[in-house]
Amino acid sequence: MITRRSFLSLAGASALASLPRRSGAAFTQSTPSIDAARLRHRLERLSYHGRTGMSFADGVNRVAYSVPDLTARAWIIDEIKGMDVVPRIDAAGNIFARFGGQPNQPAILFGSHIDSVPTGGNFDGDLGVMSAFEVIQAVQAAKIQTRHPLEMVVWAHEESTAFGIGTAASRIVAGDLQAGDMDRVWNGMKRSDAIRRIAGNPDQIETGVKAKGTWHSYVELHIEQGGTLDKAKIPIGIVEGIVAIHRYDVVIEGQVNHAGTTPMNERHDAMVAAAQLTLAVREIASRRQGRQVGTVGRIEIEPNSPNVIPGRAMLSVEFRDLSEQVLRELGDAVKARGAEIARDTGTTITFTLASTNVPAMASSGVQDAIGRAAAAVKLTTMKLPSGAGHDAQQIARLCPMGMIFVPSVGGISHSPKELTTWEDCANGANVLLRTVLELDQRDSL
């Protein structure tokens, strides 16, 4: 049973501050809270599925559709059943479990994913899923009856390792389905077979698509994967949105020639042009205010022999920012510099916009709820964009979305060295819990 007093406590630090000290103390005691030891225990148990060594610190290889992914999912389904709820697996293989609420209300959705990159850590995705259990259990322990059903979700396939598609399973839920999607082959496995492996239904994949308004809201707790919070020593990040990505494939055509016989001033060296372009990308991404980033992450040159002047270079140029306008400006700037570099080096440089992602803005209502939730547990916050893609990006198409970030030590992710302290994990789970209860008070966002 949720009381007026516990509601008040969720209204944040300012509301608490206006109350008499003694009452404030009493509220704190009665407020639902996650169990930090149980959260840690679950993260450690999950890590057995795909652990790459004896220790938790050895990291995990739990690529979507792999055996460790299957066994981890089976364990999660057992955990859900242990809470007297039968989970539902949709056509894409996503696991949903719904608790309480009034039947005429849309559910508040929260969760994340448990698949990893091949040399991953134990926090990316995992923290959001294991904390979802805590939210349910804390609400149940406090005997709170929420107006909206609380629904936890385990997105079946987030990392782009499998089939080269990121947020693949939430993408289906958001209605992003193309003909032939199920026929893609990766590692000798057809995507339809992969989805069948996790009890999905590829033959009726369209039944996985959800309508706009299916959910009241979606909140995802995730590690930052960057170093901003860790550096600023701030425990809670409120995500403003998930950046858009503009990725260019760049081809530089120079002239292959003998590295011994061709004087320096007669070269059309594709590698030299690629080097200039790489530095231009960095300079263009760095020189303006803001959090935009630019990366040359891939390069291949031909013939790639020490004694031959490279005649051809192919590289990727990727820009990320919350603003598509900024991305267009960055792209225009690098293309203009590319034209200068081509002229200076006697090469031709071709830019192809290979892929674009629209930005997904977090709902201001959900951002506010996170802010109040953090304030209620006296945790400082900072707003920041998510430079990485997340399932939340897809679900933002269906309902108001928000994300809670907790610090990644040293900003390291997608690595066995990925680390978020147990304290920060618990803080994040508590803020998730209180955000969900904050959202439950709102009919619309």
Add this chain to the structure above:
Amino acid sequence: MITRRSFLSLAGASALASLPRRSGAAFTQSTPSIDAARLRHRLERLSYHGRTGMSFADGVNRVAYSVPDLTARAWIIDEIKGMDVVPRIDAAGNIFARFGGQPNQPAILFGSHIDSVPTGGNFDGDLGVMSAFEVIQAVQAAKIQTRHPLEMVVWAHEESTAFGIGTAASRIVAGDLQAGDMDRVWNGMKRSDAIRRIAGNPDQIETGVKAKGTWHSYVELHIEQGGTLDKAKIPIGIVEGIVAIHRYDVVIEGQVNHAGTTPMNERHDAMVAAAQLTLAVREIASRRQGRQVGTVGRIEIEPNSPNVIPGRAMLSVEFRDLSEQVLRELGDAVKARGAEIARDTGTTITFTLASTNVPAMASSGVQDAIGRAAAAVKLTTMKLPSGAGHDAQQIARLCPMGMIFVPSVGGISHSPKELTTWEDCANGANVLLRTVLELDQRDSL
């Protein structure tokens, strides 16, 4: 029978100029000369072996030890037999054929190679070998009896395509033999088997080594492969020497990280450091007077994914110059810049001197002979280094060496577009012929 008049004519333009006009005209008529049409015909016939299309202009793929290499060698051996000489094949598979001369005199050696890179042209190496036939035939046609035997050679394997070893066959003749050399494997073929394929004797490979002084001198006619002569419109290049090469393997260790979540100023991007180093190599090689060159021809980055900041880059840095002192200074300069780049980018950069070649200086006596030969046929000359490696580089260890260069149109080589005009081919062959006869007059160089 060589006459005093023909000797005089070989003494060059200045000697000719001092003679009465009529006599000069008479000398020109009696002077031995190559047959330009026959030279062209032989180059075209040779091109059938490994031609990659219907036309001569499609270039050639005649990698050492391949079927086209074997059939071309068989044809050459037939051509030599047609001149009533039985060629000798040494342990390395080099083909030698000796004509005339006094038995107590060391031979004057000349020739080149017929193996090509996989997408090669019809002049690199081929011109020197086909012109060697012309020298012999012109001397025979003019009934000149030389003091020194004239010996043509077809080096069995010059391009570094096969087994990754350049000038591999002349290297053996020069005594550069290491334990295990014959056991190297390339394309599933053991080097000993490859050499056996071309009638060499890998089991007694050491019998291929020749002592210093075996030959009187060595001259090689070759296309320049660079654009210096073509640009200067000078038909004959006199090679001063073959440059030394210092090649470094460079490893840059940065920090692999998420390209979306890592702010620009917190990156340790190995690709950015590699780009800076590439431009430093170009600047360092370009800023001083001289013909030194510097190239980054190879790069590999890890993990080489558009959405990951490269954590590691491996690249080659190669400098070439006639002076080892200059090479050391270039290497020191790039290492100093590397240390600055490492500091600026938060990476570590390690340089390993992976291979060095000593420079091979052309004998001033042979250079003078080429100069007189060119002057005798009224061709302008320029002195220049060879930026490419050649068999002459190896044979320079055994006897005085010289090289004649003819222009490569546009400086293009190791390409089907490689082109030397028929006129320049004929000029080169005539200068080779006259150089050999010039050298025949000298007991020592």
